[in-house]
Structures are given as structure tokens and as C-alpha cells.
Amino acid sequence: MEICTTIAQIRGTVAGYKQAGDRVALVPTMGYLHEGHMTLVRRARAEGDRVVVWIFVNPTQFENPDDLAKYPRDTDRDLAMLRAEGVDAVFLPDASEIYPEGAETIVETTKLANMLHGAVRPGHFRGVTTVVTKFFNIIQPDVAIFGEKDYQQLQVIHRMVRDLHMPIEIVGQATVRESDGLAMSSRNVRLSPEDRAAAVVLSQSLAAADAAAKTGATVAELHQIIGDTIGAEPRAKLVGCDIVAAETLADISGPLTGLTAIMISVEVGGVMLIDQKEVTP
Numbered sequence: 495m496e497i498c499t500t501i502a503q504i505r506g507t508v509a510g511y512k513q514a515g516d517r518v519a520l521v522p523t524m525g526y527l528h529e530g531h532m533t534l535v536r537r538a539r540a541e542g543d544r545v546v547v548w549i550f551v552n553p554t555q556f557e558n559p560d561d562l563a564k565y566p567r568d569t570d571r572d573l574a575m576l577r578a579e580g581v582d583a584v585f586l587p588d589a590s591e592i593y594p595e596g597a598e599t600i601v602e603t604t605k606l607a608n609m610l611h612g613a614v615r616p617g618h619f620r621g622v623t624t625v626v627t628k629f630f631n632i633i634q635p636d637v638a639i640f641g642e643k644d645y646q647q648l649q650v651i652h653r654m655v656r657d658l659h660m661p662i663e664i665v666g667q668a669t670v671r672e673s674d675g676l677a678m679s680s681r682n683v684r685l686s687p688e689d690r691a692a693a694v695v696l697s698q699s700l701a702a703a704d705a706a707a708k709t710g711a712t713v714a715e716l717h718q719i720i721g722d723t724i725g726a727e728p729r730a731k732l733v734g735c736d737i738v739a740a741e742t743l744a745d746i747s748g749p750l751t752g753l754t755a756i757m758i759s760v761e762v763g764g765v766m767l768i769d770q771k772e773v774t775p
């Protein structure tokens with residue numbers, strides 16, 4: 495496995511793959527890897543001849559400096575996991591390599607970035623689309639794999655790639671969960687045992703909404719079910735619940751008419767957790 499820390503190194507490595515006619519699949523991550531990331535890596539292996547993973551805790555997408563400072567990191571462990579999975583190359587640059595002159599130029603999906611989860615984390619998606627554009631320009635993959643857990647992020651990236659005519663296929667991968675239903679996330683490690691137990695309420699609320707959607711619940715009733723389920727857990731605070739048309743994220747109301755996305759942000763013990771489910775009427 496090649497470990498590249500400079501733009502010149504990863505460009506040279508990928509150029510070699512392309513000269514051999516190989517299709518390059520990219521997995522973007524912020525490290526502290528878990529089984530969710532590993533399913534993205536396996537999907538990349540199925541989608542391409544060469545798998546490149548990037549590990550970069552991107553400072554421009556953190557609107558909260560404390561969240562950035564506390565973001566978990568363990569590069570040695572990450573590299574061992576990627577090596578065991580047969581990854582071809584890893585790109586782990588310093589922030590000074592990626593932002594040598596600061597963040598003067600930005601890329602933003604104007605409306606999509608600032609609604610829903612983006613309204614709760616101002617500037618977050620602008621940081622994501624800017625860094626993803628940088629890495630797409632540096633690595634020039636044929637295909638890139640993103641998790642559906644970050645549902646709005648996936649839709650933002652689909653839209654950016656379409657609008658900016660980037661010749662890159664974007665693939666979404668289903669969320670991997672712990673045995674009790676909690677979506678795997680690097681931030682879960684910051685939960686105390688009591689908060690970890692309470693965090694099961696996220697997936698429980700989505701399961702309750704899914705069941706209600708199938709028996710004809712309206713958008714307002716789904717909001718009520720999510721609010722009541724999260725509200726019954728004193729350690730959890732519902733920060734955001736968005737029920738929108740899948741993929742376009744357009745506002746909907748009344749009875750469900752098609753594939754609908756429910757996206758929730760819940761604070762548990764001071765840690766912001768997100769989860770998502772697509773439901774059908």
C-alpha cells in the first residue's frame with residue numbers, strides 16, 4: 495500500500511494506475527475508521543481496479559472549533575485496517591498541503607448547502623464541497639463512494655458533480671449499524687456508556703416513523719413520532735428533523751406520495767449524532 499502525503503506523490507501514483515488502463519475508485523474519509531468505512535472500501539474494490547482512500551480531517555467544514563479539536567484520530571490503526579483490506583494507496587496530507595494559502599476559493603451548492611442540516615451547521619457543506627473538489631482535482635478518480643448516512647452530503651455532491659460537469663461517478667453506500675441499530679460513526683467513541691445506550695433512540699425513532707409511513711402517516715404525524723420517541727429519552731435532544739423528498743430534498747407536506755427521506759440530528763451527551771432513513775408510503 496502506497497502512503498502519500500504530498501499532492502505530487504499521489505498524482506504520480508494515480509498517473510501510474512491510469513497509464514496501466516486501471517479504473518480508479520476513491521473513498522473519502524476523515525479517518526478513525528470503522529466497519530462503515532470498510533464497506534465503502536469494499537464497494538470501491540467492486541467498482542474499480544485500484545482503490546485510493548483519503549484521510550483528512552478537513553478544518554473548513556467544522557463550524558465548531560471544539561468539535562474539530564475533539565475529532566478522534568488514530569492514523570496507525572487506520573493504515574493497518576486499510577492495508578488488511580488490500581487498499582492500493584492512501585492520501586493523508588497536512589492541512590498546509592491542501593490550504594497553503596488559506597481558503598480564498600470556495601465551491602458551494604448555494605441552496606442545498608444552506609438548508610436542513612446545513613442550516614444547523616452554517617458553512618459546513620461549503621467546506622465539504624470545497625475539499626471534495628480539491629481532492630477530485632488532485633486524484634481525478636473515475637468513481638467515488640460516499641455513505642448514505644450523510645444523506646444531505648451525498649445529495650450535495652451528486653448535484654455539484656452534475657452542475658460542474660465533473661467526469662466522476664458518485665456511488666452511495668448503505669449505512670452500517672451496530673447490533674442495536676446505532677449507525678456506526680467515528681464520533682460514537684466520545685459517548686459515555688450511558689449515552690451510548692441512550693443513542694439507540696435515533697434508529698428506534700426512524701423505525702417507528704418507517705412503520706407509521708407504511709400505514710399512511712402524514713409528514714406532520716411522522717414529525718410527531720420522531721419528536722415523541724427522542725423526547726422520551728432524557729439524555730437525547732432532537733436538534734433537527736427534516737422530512738423531505740428523497741434526492742431533491744424538496745419540502746413536502748401532507749400524506750407521503752413517493753420516496754421520502756427522514757434526516758435527524760440528535761445531541762447525546764454533548765455529541766451530535768445523525769441518522770437517516772428513506773421511507774415509502
Ligand SMILES: Nc1ncnc2c1ncn2[C@@H]1O[C@H](COP(=O)(O)OP(=O)(O)OP(=O)(O)O)[C@@H](O)[C@H]1O
Nearest residue numbers: 523524525530640641644668669670678679680681
Ligand atoms: N455507518 C456508516 N455506514 C456507511 N458509511 C458510513 C458510515 N459512517 C460514515 N460513513 C461514510 O464514510 C465516509 C467518511 O465519513 P467520516 O469519516 O466522516 O465518518 P463518520 O463515522 O461519519 O464520522 P463522523 O463522526 O464525522 O460522523 C462518508 O461518506 C460517510 O457517509
Ligand SMILES: CC(C)(CO)[C@@H](O)C(=O)[O-]
Nearest residue numbers: 522523524552622625644
Ligand atoms: C466527504 C468528507 C471526507 C469531506 O471532508 C467528509 O465530509 C466525510 O467524512 O463525510
Ligand code: BAL
Nearest residue numbers: 524555556618644647
Ligand atoms: N461525515 C460528516 C463529516 C462531518 O461531520 O464533518
